[in-house]
Amino acid sequence: MDERESDKLEERSDNLLISRRDLLRLGLAGGVACLSGACWAWLFGSEAITDATKDNPGVFKKGAPDDRTFEAWRQRGWVREGMHYRKDGSTVQCSICPNRCVLEPGDRSHCRTRINRDGTLFTLAYSNPCSFHVDPVEKKPLFHFLPGTRTFSLAIAGCVLRCMNCQNWEISQKRPEDTKKAEGPEIRMRPGAPPPASLDDLARLTMTPEDVVALAKATSSPSISYTYSEPIAWYEFTYDTAKKAREAGLKNILVTSGYIRTEPLREVARYIDAAHVDLKGFDEATYMKLNAGHLQPVLDAIRTLRDQGVWVEVINLIVPTYTDNLLTIRRMCEWLAREVDPNVPLHFSRFHPAHRLTHLPPTPIGTLERARGEARAAGLRFVYIGNVTGISDAGTTFCPNCHKAVIERDVFAVTTMRLRDGRCEFCQTPIPGVWKA
Template sequence: METTDLGKWHKLSAYQEKVDGNSVRCHICPHNCIINEGKVGICKTRVNKEGILYSIAYGNPCSISIDPIEKKPLFHFFPGEKIFSLATAGCNFRCLNCQNWEISQSSPLELNHYDLMPEDVVKRAIAHGTNLIAFTYTEPTVFYEYVYDTAQIAHEEGLKTVFISNGFINQQPLIDLSPFLDAANIDLKCFDDDIYRKLDGGRLQPVLDTLKTLKERKVWLEITNLLVPTYTDNNKMIEEMCKWLVDNGFSNTPLHFSRFFPNYKLMDLPPTPEKSLIQAKEIAEKAGIKYVYIGNIPSVHEENTYCPQCKRMILERISYTIIKNNIDNGKCEFCKTPIAGVWK
């Protein structure tokens, strides 16, 4: 894609480095694109104009909504609350199964959008009666400056922020952003680098680094793993993933196995069989992960939270609705075992 149009809303891109002539390297994500003058990056949100890199994903969300926080999914972070959610166009992945491809694979210049500057996002969230904001739907890394400024203002106003991401972000931008993040759900696509490249256009190691950094920075973290038939539903790979998570201190991190449905460029594949999802959950629990869920398939009733000690149900969910909450001051109401999460 070639353009010098910065659109109505734009901002100087963070983490840029001048290279040869008027070419600029972007250091926000591990693609580390070298962008020539008049060109855009893989994400379609970085434009090189006269040797300077700009973000054209700033103040122009293409999607905003009020969602249940369980939809993100976040099951151990303010359960039952509503969250103001937004996205701009663009993404640094090319997932063959993307469910939001109409916006993720577009440029911000190609879509209708709202005019909503960072301070307006915060005001809009408050007006809707929520103190939670999620950067979601596409990939918030590609509208990094918008996320950063909005999250900073949100924290100044006492709101909390959530980062729903593929985790493909360089370490310094993530470290700089993390003081203004309260929670994240990272989509760990699989545990095989070749499949990452083929299915998503990314790489595994940077995502693992993101998980470690968020944990170290004490951002509440949950992980999603979508089981795509013939790509990411291999039990051996799931075992290796779960072992890595436990070995690296993520046994208390909720893990959501999600059902695939045919979409975008994978319309020829069937939905994930129920059996595959149940097996994945069993593998994760056997490995030592304490909170494991199955999403996108209500019939299996695997979205409830159970105390890892007494095994009693402490959070009952139907779809995105909390039916019963037996967590008291962060502990199981029955046996007083602390339950990992952010409850108030």
């Protein structure tokens, strides 16, 4: 299994596991906001706005919350002015992801988190996570980054894509107001404070960037993961939290589709230590059909992250009839080996029926094994299979020199570690990765 299967709400002994499904069952609606604190606008004066609307049918015309809701969210601190946007009169254009939403006053963005209110772009996704857990870092999945450690993981509703197979669509394809409400007393999650006592409490929960850092430390998590939905959709909160975490000596992990433009990615990557990028296929037509996005920006993002010194691992979900063509998989692996690095870990993940593809069967085990063979033949040295049981070495790291197993895993747990100072214990070959906090 990988984190795609993590969407059941659970209670954990540390009381830090919040069930997003439970929150969603509440059928919450609301809205709030506040423009207090730092203003992060990247305004470009009266520069002309690029015509992106023809590629961006996902904007919700007149989808912004009403005045009462907006004011309630503003007062709760769940609103910030957006980063990376342009303004032309009362029209705004977000420049964070390739969708480049053009919003007239009262409109809501494709990712559902941003609105144009009186000519200013605001995000409604700030300090209001709908889900948070303390996870093993292997669950992201990241296999070459601080193995065996915990990572404080959180999400806010929203996504820049529309994947038909999304396992977390109940938060990714929702507005922040669908998962939170600003009525009633505020609940603040900080170390030492009593955990939320009810689902209603969870919906009213505020968790600032400072709170996230403190909670990560209190739970002995050396890293924070921005995950479950799409952190690009809540870019400002990711940026502010990652910056504070870096100052506090914590690592930051971006679990992302990589559907982001280069400039905002460079901006946030300064504070990101590891990224898990979901390369959903290697065919433009399929990317459009399955994910409502384009392939090239994701390839660019993988290279940008590497150029910025971020540790990158790639996941590829093999969806029957969509992304299971072995020739295409081979081309993807050859591109990774040639244009990125043969040492970049690649995780093939098994599809399970979900969201709009419940009529498809799970990926056959044989397809996953053949894909792994293609990846190895293309020159990739660290290839894994996730979301599956019954393949004994699916999560095993093999030394590329002596071919012995140096890290063995059982689902998300490291069971054998034969690395010493990042080197194979048998032949001393360095194994690429980040092995110490």
